[in-house]
Amino acid sequence: MALLEVRDLKTSFFTPMGEIKAVDGVSFDLDKGRVLGIVGESGSGKSVSAYSILQILTPPGKVVGGSVKFNGDELVGASEKKIRDIRGNRISIIFQDPMTSLTPVFTIGNQLMEAILLHTDRNKKEARARAVEMLGLVGINDPERRMGQYSFELSGGMRQRVMIAMALACEPDILIADEPTTALDVTIQAQIIELMTELQHKLGMAIIMITHDLGVIASICDEVIVMYAGKVCERGTADQIFYNPKHEYTKGLLRSIPNIESDDKERLIPISGMPLDMLHMPAGCAFAPRCDRAMKICLTSQPQEYFVAQDHISACWVNIQEGIQSGLIKLDENGGVKV
Amino acid sequence: MSAEYILEVKNLKQYFPVTTGFMKTTLLKAVDDVSFSIKPGETLGMVGESGCGKTTVGRSLMHLYHKTGGDVFFDGIKIEKGATLAAFRKRAQIVFQDPYSSLNPRMTVGDIIAEPIDVHRLAASKKDRDARIGELIQMVGLSSEQATRYAHEFSGGQRQRIGIARALASNPDFIVADEPVSALDVSIQAQVINMLEDLQDKLKLAYLLIAHDLSVVKHISNRIAVMYLGKLVELAPANELHRHPAHPYTQALLSAVPIPDPQKSRESKRIMLSGDVPSPLNAPSGCAFRTRCAMAGASCAEAVPPLREIAPGHFAACVKI
Numbered sequence: 331m332a333l334l335e336v337r338d339l340k341t342s343f344f345t346p347m348g349e350i351k352a353v354d355g356v357s358f359d360l361d362k363g364r365v366l367g368i369v370g371e372s373g374s375g376k377s378v379s380a381y382s383i384l385q386i387l388t389p390p391g392k393v394v395g396g397s398v399k400f401n402g403d404e405l406v407g408a409s410e411k412k413i414r415d416i417r418g419n420r421i422s423i424i425f426q427d428p429m430t431s432l433t434p435v436f437t438i439g440n441q442l443m444e445a446i447l448l449h450t451d452r453n454k455k456e457a458r459a460r461a462v463e464m465l466g467l468v469g470i471n472d473p474e475r476r477m478g479q480y481s482f483e484l485s486g487g488m489r490q491r492v493m494i495a496m497a498l499a500c501e502p503d504i505l506i507a508d509e510p511t512t513a514l515d516v517t518i519q520a521q522i523i524e525l526m527t528e529l530q531h532k533l534g535m536a537i538i539m540i541t542h543d544l545g546v547i548a549s550i551c552d553e554v555i556v557m558y559a560g561k562v563c564e565r566g567t568a569d570q571i572f573y574n575p576k577h578e579y580t581k582g583l584l585r586s587i588p589n590i591e592s593d594d595k596e597r598l599i600p601i602s603g604m605p606l607d608m609l610h611m612p613a614g615c616a617f618a619p620r621c622d623r624a625m626k627i628c629l630t631s632q633p634q635e636y637f638v639a640q641d642h643i644s645a646c647w648v649n650i651q652e653g654i655q656s657g658l659i660k661l662d663e664n665g666g667v668k669v
Numbered sequence: 670m671s672a673e674y675i676l677e678v679k680n681l682k683q684y685f686p687v688t689t690g691f692m693k694t695t696l697l698k699a700v701d702d703v704s705f706s707i708k709p710g711e712t713l714g715m716v717g718e719s720g721c722g723k724t725t726v727g728r729s730l731m732h733l734y735h736k737t738g739g740d741v742f743f744d745g746i747k748i749e750k751g752a753t754l755a756a757f758r759k760r761a762q763i764v765f766q767d768p769y770s771s772l773n774p775r776m777t778v779g780d781i782i783a784e785p786i787d788v789h790r791l792a793a794s795k796k797d798r799d800a801r802i803g804e805l806i807q808m809v810g811l812s813s814e815q816a817t818r819y820a821h822e823f824s825g826g827q828r829q830r831i832g833i834a835r836a837l838a839s840n841p842d843f844i845v846a847d848e849p850v851s852a853l854d855v856s857i858q859a860q861v862i863n864m865l866e867d868l869q870d871k872l873k874l875a876y877l878l879i880a881h882d883l884s885v886v887k888h889i890s891n892r893i894a895v896m897y898l899g900k901l902v903e904l905a906p907a908n909e910l911h912r913h914p915a916h917p918y919t920q921a922l923l924s925a926v927p928i929p930d931p932q933k934s935r936e937s938k939r940i941m942l943s944g945d946v947p948s949p950l951n952a953p954s955g956c957a958f959r960t961r962c963a964m965a966g967a968s969c970a971e972a973v974p975p976l977r978e979i980a981p982g983h984f985a986a987c988v989k990i
Contacts, residue, residue: 371854485945515718515881517942520925524941542855545884545927549934568931586859587929588888593908595888597866600859604824620856 331402332359333503333536334383334421339396339406341375341382350608352378352391354560357635360504365530365537367551367568369544369583373608375560376540380506384423385413400504419449422497426509428489432481438465439477442496449500464495469525487518491525498529505530506538511546523550544587548572553641556580559606559616562635566642576644579617615647623648674706675744675843675875676730676761682738683722683729687950697949699725701899702739704976709842712869712876714890714907716883716922718946722899723879724766727845730877731763743843759789762836766848768828772820778831779816782806785839805834810864826857830864837868843875850885862889883926887911892982895919898949898957901976905983915985918958956987964989 341353353375360366368376381387383398385405398405400416425431432441442461446452452460458477465473468491481489490510497505507526511519527550530537539551547554547568554571556564556579564577575581582601589596603620606612612619618628628647635645636653653659683700700722707713717723729736732754741748741757748757762785765771772781779802785791792798803813809830820828829849836844849865850858866889868874880886886893886907893910895903895918903916914920921940928934942961947953956974959965968988976986 371856487945515946516883516925517718517921518945519927520939521941523927524939543927544855544929545934548929548931549927551931572929572931583855584929586856588859588862588884590884590887590911590926590928591933593912598859598863598888600863601856602860604826605854605857 333362333401334360335397335399336360336379336383337397337399339379339382339398340394341378341387341391342394344390344392345609348609351560351611352608353382355396356555356557356560356562357396358555358562358565360536360538362503363530363534363536364553365539365551367539367541367547367554368557369541369547369554370557371542371605373559373605374557376557377508378560379557380423380508380538380540384417384421384506386417386423415449418445418497418502419500420502421504421506422500422502423506423508424490424493424497424510426512428486428493428513431493432489434480434482437478437480438484438492442477442492442499445496446499460499461495464499465492467498467529468492468495469521470495486514487521490514490518490522494522494525494529498533498535501533502535504536504538506540508540509542510539512541512543519546526550544572544583556583559608559611561616562643562645563617564642564644564646565635566639570639570642574639574642576638576642576649577617577646578621578623578648579646582620615645625651673708674742675709675711676877677706677742678726678730678739679704679742680739681726681729681736681741683725683734684737689950695950698899698952699949700729703896703899703901704739705894705901705904707843707875707877709875710869710873711892712878712890714886714893715877715879715896716881716886716893717896718881718922720898720946720949721896722949723881723896724847726896727763727847727877727879731761731845732757733763759785759839760841761843761845762839762841763845763847764829764832764836764849767852768825768832769852771832772828774820777817777819778806778823781820781831782816782834782838784835789839791839801838805838808837808868809834810860824857826853826861829853829861833861833864833868837872840872841874843877845877845879847879848881849878851880851882858885865889883923895922898946898952900957900973901984901986902958903983903985904976905980905985909980909983913980913983915979915983915990916958916987917962917964917989919985921961 337357339353339356343350343352356379370376382393393406439461443457446457446460462473465476470476470491511522551568554568555562558579564580585599601620614629614631615633618624633645633647635643636650638644638649681700681703684696684698686694687697689695715723730741743757748754782805783798783802802816806813806816850861890907893907894901897918903919914923921942924940944961953960955970955972959969974986974988976984979985979990
């Protein structure tokens with residue numbers, strides 16, 4: 331049994347204009363001590379997936395289907411009390427914007443101790459010692475003094491370190507990092523990624539890293555999920571995704587980023603078209619309108635997730651067609667796929 | 670009249686007074702003694718971390734601020750108030766970072782694009798003006814029917830195209846592009862980068878490309894300037910800077926760029942900088958980078974290191990090189 335099992339997770343936002351299926355049938359497993367990257371463009375549903383796991387969606391967002399099992403316990407539809415025991419304790423999250431995720435009216439120490447006092451049996455003195463220890467662990471110098479400071483007295487990188495310290499204070503099994511370095515400069519980003527890798531080795535927690543930056547994914551993740559329009563396009567190990575991408579969207583993404591290593595000015599190959607209007611989803615594959623290799627079936631029918639190799643899944647009709655041609659899969663009488 | 674350089678910036682200084690206490694102001698030296706030049710048709714990339722003054726350089730040289738000191742020469746002519754400034758503003762344009770706040774929501778896209786045409790009275794008639802709008806809007810890959818719509822009807826990538834069309838309206842020779850793609854998604858980013866390159870080839874534009882993403886800057890620039898705390902620390906041809914970064918800050922900056930390749934990422938050795946960028950309000954004496962530099966010695970604190978040529982066309986400001 332995997333540490334976290336997400337099956338067919340569906341989350342929708344019910345807006346006056348209609349239902350937006352922000353997450354539409356996402357499934358994955360996360361094992362102990364592994365780093366899973368979720369990559370996608372804005373609006374692809376990567377953050378909403380994470381919020382759905384932790385049940386921190388605000389209306390009009392609502393989990394409408396699927397299951398999230400943590401250590402075998404179902405979280406979807408669980409009582410608020412049960413979720414509170416897990417959230418911030420067994421599964422923690424750090425947010426993109428370190429400027430707004432800390433309250434300016436309490437000291438850093440106060441906010442750090444709150445999580446510890448809430449989730450552990452430690453008394454105030456022990457909680458304080460633990461908070462100081464955590465600040466030291468995330469590389470903040472002079473932690474005793476920092477305990478009494480307010481968030482606005484710290485720089486962006488420092489605040490993100492405080493967020494990490496807070497998330498890790500209860501030694502969670504899973505850390506969800508939602509674009510943790512997007513608001514930071516590259517040199518600070520490198521520090522934070524280094525810190526996360528180091529702590530992951532030291533504490534052995536699993537990490538879900540949500541980002542739009544393929545460079546960040548490559549530098550930290552074991553496995554990668556590529557999302558587009560609320561669906562998983564492709565899932566595989568980092569090496570599979572970067573060196574042997576199967577889905578046309580993944581290939582397009584990798585082609586469209588400039589390569590800092592190359593000396594000649596190669597022309598970038600962009601993905602044509604525009605991001606999708608989530609209110610008017612096409613009947614077939616969501617990426618088909620932008621895909622160069624789209625076939626007739628891509629426009630009318632949604633592709634199923636299909637194993638292209640061990641631990642490597644792609645949801646693309648082009649891959650399925652290749653599979654049929656090579657005899658690996660057969661179509662049943664209804665046009666469904668049999669593997 | 671033509672000169673070797675389309676744009677020359679000499680000892681540009683831009684200080685802002687900041688209230689630091691009761692009846693007390695301190696000068697924030699956002700740009701401090703920056704000099705560079707750009708050839709016609711060339712792209713100079715300008716990189717640095719937030720707060721290093723790269724955006725201020727762009728705005729200050731465009732005379733959007735009253736500069737504190739230094740001179741800007743355009744096509745060999747010194748830009749001063751009055752006629753030279755008006756002529757300069759016609760031939761030099763700027764594209765802003767945020768495509769959401771840099772387009773007026775009350776104006777149609779056509780009127781937004783035509784604003785430079787109206788300001789500089791470049792169209793002889795209404796018909797002329799409409800034809801020019803149609804031409805510009807197609808040049809950036811949108812269709813001419815869209816000219817009657819408003820900015821909020823467009824996506825981020827399309828808005829950035831509108832901003833670029835506006836900048837092209839007065840037939841400029843030089844464009845400051847301030848983080849033109851950083852607000853866009855990766856797949857859209859490549860479209861806009863390609864378009865900027867195509868327009869440059871077609872219209873023989875010179876660019877000052879300000880961005881924090883080194884991969885993007887490296888991709889489209891001929892030369893790259895690196896800024897740290899209001900000063901230029903290194904300036905070199907793009908490939909040279911990438912292969913042989915001389916300044917310790919450039920080295921650290923380049924090694925911090927995450928490479929989208931798991932294998933290389935595992936093998937690469939990162940130079941970790943300790944600490945944060947100091948506040949520009951109390952910058953360290955001498956070399957501003959010395960507080961985070963592994964090579965720093967006593968001599969670094971004494972004087973601000975000048976930018977000197979260490980190889981042909983390669984300039985760096987470090988006493989240790």
